[in-house]
Amino acid sequence: MADLSVKVCGTDFKNPIIPASGVFGYGREYEELFPLDKLGGIATKGTTLHLRTGNLAPRIAETPSGMLNSVGLQNPGIDHFIETELPYLLTKDLVVLANIAGSTPDECAEVAAKLEDTDVHMIELNISCPNVKQGGAAFGTSCEMAAEVTKRVRAVTKKPLVVKLSPNVTSIADIAKSVEAAGADAVSLINTLLGMRIDINTGRPVLRNNVGGMSGPAVFPIAVRMVWQVANAVNIPVIGMGGVSSGRDAIELMMAGASAVQVGAAIFTDPYAPVRIVEEMNDWLDSRGIKSVKEIIGTVKPW
Amino acid sequence: MKYTQGQYIITDKHAIAREIYSFTIACPEVAAAACPGQFVHIRAKGYTLRRPISICGIDKEKGTLRIVFEIRGEGTAEIAKLNKGDLIDMLAPLGHGFTVDSAFNKAVLIGGGIGTPPMLPLAKAYGEKAVVISGFRNASAVILQEDFRSTGAETILCTDDGSAGIHGFVTQPFTELAEKGGIDAVYACGPMPMLKGIAAICKEKGIYCEISLEERMACGIGACLGCACRTVRNDEEYFAHVCKDGPVFKAEEVLW
Numbered sequence: 359m360a361d362l363s364v365k366v367c368g369t370d371f372k373n374p375i376i377p378a379s380g381v382f383g384y385g386r387e388y389e390e391l392f393p394l395d396k397l398g399g400i401a402t403k404g405t406t407l408h409l410r411t412g413n414l415a416p417r418i419a420e421t422p423s424g425m426l427n428s429v430g431l432q433n434p435g436i437d438h439f440i441e442t443e444l445p446y447l448l449t450k451d452l453v454v455l456a457n458i459a460g461s462t463p464d465e466c467a468e469v470a471a472k473l474e475d476t477d478v479h480m481i482e483l484n485i486s487c488p489n490v491k492q493g494g495a496a497f498g499t500s501c502e503m504a505a506e507v508t509k510r511v512r513a514v515t516k517k518p519l520v521v522k523l524s525p526n527v528t529s530i531a532d533i534a535k536s537v538e539a540a541g542a543d544a545v546s547l548i549n550t551l552l553g554m555r556i557d558i559n560t561g562r563p564v565l566r567n568n569v570g571g572m573s574g575p576a577v578f579p580i581a582v583r584m585v586w587q588v589a590n591a592v593n594i595p596v597i598g599m600g601g602v603s604s605g606r607d608a609i610e611l612m613m614a615g616a617s618a619v620q621v622g623a624a625i626f627t628d629p630y631a632p633v634r635i636v637e638e639m640n641d642w643l644d645s646r647g648i649k650s651v652k653e654i655i656g657t658v659k660p661w
Numbered sequence: 662m663k664y665t666q667g668q669y670i671i672t673d674k675h676a677i678a679r680e681i682y683s684f685t686i687a688c689p690e691v692a693a694a695a696c697p698g699q700f701v702h703i704r705a706k707g708y709t710l711r712r713p714i715s716i717c718g719i720d721k722e723k724g725t726l727r728i729v730f731e732i733r734g735e736g737t738a739e740i741a742k743l744n745k746g747d748l749i750d751m752l753a754p755l756g757h758g759f760t761v762d763s764a765f766n767k768a769v770l771i772g773g774g775i776g777t778p779p780m781l782p783l784a785k786a787y788g789e790k791a792v793v794i795s796g797f798r799n800a801s802a803v804i805l806q807e808d809f810r811s812t813g814a815e816t817i818l819c820t821d822d823g824s825a826g827i828h829g830f831v832t833q834p835f836t837e838l839a840e841k842g843g844i845d846a847v848y849a850c851g852p853m854p855m856l857k858g859i860a861a862i863c864k865e866k867g868i869y870c871e872i873s874l875e876e877r878m879a880c881g882i883g884a885c886l887g888c889a890c891r892t893v894r895n896d897e898e899y900f901a902h903v904c905k906d907g908p909v910f911k912a913e914e915v916l917w
Contacts, residue, residue, distance in 0.1 A: 383884035387905075390664055390882070403886075411900045418877040418887040420710050420736070425879065432886045432900060564877075574709045626879045627709050629666050629752060 360643035361650040367518035367543040371398035378622035379457035384443040399453035409435040419564040424574025428567035459484040463510040471514040486524030486549035498524035501536035512541030523547040531591035546597035574623040577601040589615020605638020615656040668748040680732040689724030697782035698758025698909040702881035704750035705736040717778035729778040765845035773851020788813040800825035832858045860912035870912035876903040891916035
């Protein structure tokens with residue numbers, strides 16, 4: 359049995375696997391299948407200051423080895439999260455990353471400020487949602503805006519601040535450096551890639567929002583490349599995600615430089631994916647005689 | 662709600678119409694928990710998203726479920742390749758099903774095309790108290806009529822082209838039944854225009870009506886919020902989710 363524990367921004371995770379924000383709600387639906395304690399952490403559904411109803415359906419489309427979504431940050435609002443969902447999650451033995459978003463830097467800061475008096479372990483600031491008209495990815499695609507919103511949130515919180523980055527940019531390493539300079543304690547990447555499908559029989563886009571975020575195994579090589587580039591560009595931890603569907607994928611992303619790994623679309627294919635991935639990582643480490651998963655972080659030997 | 666995910670043996674498979682298949686699956690714990698109107702979420706090998714398929718039969722004694730589905734695209738074509746003796750990967754039973762009330766003396770069950778299979782467990786529940794109206798494109802697309810008759814229910818068949826049964830849509834015989842009165846509840850599943858038409862008739866006549874909807878779905882259990890459906894609850898507009906709040910909704914709650 360290998361030691362699977364990792365430490366990110368001073369927070370201990372019993373294993374590096376975290377269901378990604380958006381696929382896992384606030385955990386309750388999956389608890390029917392396995393105890394949440396098996397997970398290293400949970401990144402909760404992106405939560406905004408006020409309730410958001412989200413986009414019209416269809417919000418989901420399948421793609422080769424992946425999918426598109428345009429949910430549009432549907433959520434019950436931060437007050438509901440703090441009163442109803444967070445206290446329950448905090449009774450579980452796992453790290454809770456509260457994923458937050460907003461239409462303006464002010465709104466993001468206001469949401470973060472509301473979490474300051476709670477016992478939530480970490481904040482994951484989403485500056486990369488491709489499915490909302492204001493804020494969202496707009497913050498994540500320029501170094502100045504990314505830095506500005508990070509600075510505003512940093513000013514109101516002492517909690518470990520993870521900034522979730524968009525891959526829909528020319529240089530994700532530059533964005534990562536900007537948010538590091540603005541006070542981020544870690545970065546997580548990649549959010550979904552902007553995509554589109556058209557129903558050729560009707561001439562209409564499959565998604566009612568026309569475009570949506572692409573995820574699933576098809577994006578995994580892009581995630582590996584971006585995690586590697588960012589890990590080489592910053593001195594803060596990187597939480598990797600994007601198409602991870604097996605223990606081998608998780609190991610690969612950690613070799614590229616990730617200190618922990620989020621799992622998204624794979625959960626739709628196999629609801630037990632996060633638990634299976636933890637077991638597969640352990641088996642791989644044991645088979646190599648590697649005592650701790652920490653030993654593999656960033657160990658890729660580039661040519 | 663109790664659901665599980667696992668691999669279950671297909672004990673029977675046959676084609677019942679062109680590109681429409683019937684599977685019987687041995688899954689005692691799923692059958693024990695399943696209710697009419699719920700669905701199963703099936704993994705299609707090589708595809709990211711599972712396929713939601715309505716439950717067509719629940720045999721709690723034998724511990725089996727029956728599903729009937731049509732090949733609609735690559736995913737369902739992949740599932741249709743499975744054979745008797747193969748394992749099928751299901752997350753089930755899912756969703757909020759139909760309300761079955763023993764106090765109802767007359768229930769009308771309306772199915773359009775591949776919307777007819779979920780009506781079969783309801784027909785079993787209501788037996789002679791049920792009238793089943795089913796509509797299909799043409800005679801070669803007709804399915805499950807013998808199954809419905811064996812429940813003791815009265816059956817009315819319609820086809821769009823008149824090649825079997827009544828020439829026309831299901832709304833035609835339903836309007837006549839509604840005029841006669843005495844209907845305690847209407848249950849419907851099928852294309853949106855059909856559901857909309859039935860809901861309008863029920864609203865006009867003041868008949869209780871439940872409809873089963875479909876939507877593109879990812880998780881199937883209410884976590885990802887992918888399968889949104891506009892509804893009204895307590896006078897407020899509310900984005901419900903077909904997988905968890907539905908697939909069965911009270912017709913009056915749905916915003917068309």
